[in-house]
Amino acid sequence: MLKAKHLLDPMDFSVEEMDEIFQLANQIISNPQDFSHICDGKILATLFYEPSTRTRLSFEAAMLRLGGSVIGFSEASSSSTAKGESIADTIRVVDCYADIAVMRHYKEGAPKIAAQYSSIPIINAGDGGHQHPTQTLTDLLTIKNIKGRLSNLTIGVCGDLKFGRTVHSLIKAMSRYSNVKFVLISPEELKVPNYIISEVLEKNNIEYMETNTMEEVIGELDILYMTRVQRERFFNEEDYIRLKDSYILDSDKMKLASENMIVMHPLPRVNEIAYEVDNDPRAYYFKQAKFGMYVRMALMIKLLGLM
Amino acid sequence: MISINSIKKGIVIDHISAGLGIEIFEYLQLQGADYIVALIMNAPSKKIGKKDIIKIENELDIDLRKLGLIDPNITINFIENETITKKIKLEIPTKVENVIYCKNPRCVTSVEEYIPHIFHLVDGKERLYRCEYCDDIVRFKDL
Numbered sequence: 001m002l003k004a005k006h007l008l009d010p011m012d013f014s015v016e017e018m019d020e021i022f023q024l025a026n027q028i029i030s031n032p033q034d035f036s037h038i039c040d041g042k043i044l045a046t047l048f049y050e051p052s053t054r055t056r057l058s059f060e061a062a063m064l065r066l067g068g069s070v071i072g073f074s075e076a077s078s079s080s081t082a083k084g085e086s087i088a089d090t091i092r093v094v095d096c097y098a099d100i101a102v103m104r105h106y107k108e109g110a111p112k113i114a115a116q117y118s119s120i121p122i123i124n125a126g127d128g129g130h131q132h133p134t135q136t137l138t139d140l141l142t143i144k145n146i147k148g149r150l151s152n153l154t155i156g157v158c159g160d161l162k163f164g165r166t167v168h169s170l171i172k173a174m175s176r177y178s179n180v181k182f183v184l185i186s187p188e189e190l191k192v193p194n195y196i197i198s199e200v201l202e203k204n205n206i207e208y209m210e211t212n213t214m215e216e217v218i219g220e221l222d223i224l225y226m227t228r229v230q231r232e233r234f235f236n237e238e239d240y241i242r243l244k245d246s247y248i249l250d251s252d253k254m255k256l257a258s259e260n261m262i263v264m265h266p267l268p269r270v271n272e273i274a275y276e277v278d279n280d281p282r283a284y285y286f287k288q289a290k291f292g293m294y295v296r297m298a299l300m301i302k303l304l305g306l307m
Numbered sequence: 308m309i310s311i312n313s314i315k316k317g318i319v320i321d322h323i324s325a326g327l328g329i330e331i332f333e334y335l336q337l338q339g340a341d342y343i344v345a346l347i348m349n350a351p352s353k354k355i356g357k358k359d360i361i362k363i364e365n366e367l368d369i370d371l372r373k374l375g376l377i378d379p380n381i382t383i384n385f386i387e388n389e390t391i392t393k394k395i396k397l398e399i400p401t402k403v404e405n406v407i408y409c410k411n412p413r414c415v416t417s418v419e420e421y422i423p424h425i426f427h428l429v430d431g432k433e434r435l436y437r438c439e440y441c442d443d444i445v446r447f448k449d450l
Contacts, residue, residue: 086421087419105415107413108413108441108442109441110415113415113422128413129413198435
């Protein structure tokens with residue numbers, strides 16, 4: 001049983017609770033038929049104020065595979081927000097119709113407000129450039145299943161570390177495991193926010209280095225976590241164009257990496273990983289997406305108190 | 308040495324770091340007061356070298372959290388019949404609500420106006436606060 005009612009931040013669950021979710025996800029992977037009716041009669045509301053393909057479909061597929069149903073909207077313009085309704089009012093209405101809700105919002109902290117006004121569990125599916133805790137569950141399950149451990153790892157995160165919410169959530173979550181080192185690869189303008197450095201890395205005495213070149217450090221990594229420079233996070237198009245091609249992982253760069261390094265990416269990718277890398281056995285980003293669905297199945301079962 | 312009479316009933320805000328007296332004077336809107344008010348600047352202090360003092364001959368409802376934010380060194384003395392009846396040593400507040408406001412344009416508080424602006428203390432020495440919603444860390448003076 002989880003202590004937290006909602007999942008808003010990757011730190012809402014203890015390491016032990018995360019482990020319970022991973023164990024359940026692996027049980028679902030092994031025996032999906034045992035779980036295909038566990039959510040019969042349950043309704044998931046998907047409140048997506050910002051476009052999303054992967055996360056929304058992943059949640060919808062997860063609930064449908066558990067026997068439940070899905071209602072919701074996929075952009076703010078098709079919701080009552082377009083008429084000026086507040087998050088608090090929207091969630092109090094959704095609360096009447098659904099058993100659990102997942103929210104993606106362009107404003108940072110929006111799911112926290114939803115949780116304050118909701119009697120049903122709220123899952124943060126990404127809030128602006130802030131947090132994306134279910135991507136973190138996905139990432140951790142992938143690392144655990146592929147590398148066999150969540151400690152003793154050197155993790156390179158590359159690209160947009162300023163607005164990349166998946167990176168912020170990943171660093172926070174991995175900070176609780178022993179002997180994890182971070183190599184932060186980004187252009188100067190897209191470095192991780194100060195609160196991640198001071199409140200997470202330095203506070204927990206986690207070894208980290210910041211660099212702007214991938215080639216020099218790729219050979220030291222157990223995991224390379226690539227991210228996209230996100231157009232939607234920039235107020236200025238010129239800045240986006242200047243920075244979007246900062247890092248492109250291709251076969252030449254992969255030659256510099258160890259044979260045990262794995263490449264991860266929260267997807268969608270634009271051009272930061274060349275298509276030629278897809279055939280490299282170290283490329284795990286599509287398997288990672290599949291783990292995402294299973295971990296969301298496990299998460300919803302737990303939040304609904306069904307196991 | 309300038310002499311300023313003691314007050315009969317009211318408040319003495321003591322041990323204000325020299326230079327911050329005017330800021331507190333303005334925050335308490337004492338410039339328009341119709342009762343006796345004294346702002347003493349650069350008074351000698353054994354504790355902090357130089358200090359500012361504000362004496363107010365009136366009862367005031369003061370937001371101590373905001374004062375603690377401006378200067379956590381302050382002592383507030385409540386006076387009745389020319390004697391101190393209560394003394395409060397301010398501390399920097401660990402949590403403030405609707406005292407400071409989040410300026411991150413990506414924060415949900417920028418659009419949901421009914422939400423209280425809540426900040427949590429991260430570093431008292433540096434006066435760093437973290438927004439409850441977006442986690443943005445700001446120095447109090449930057450707000």
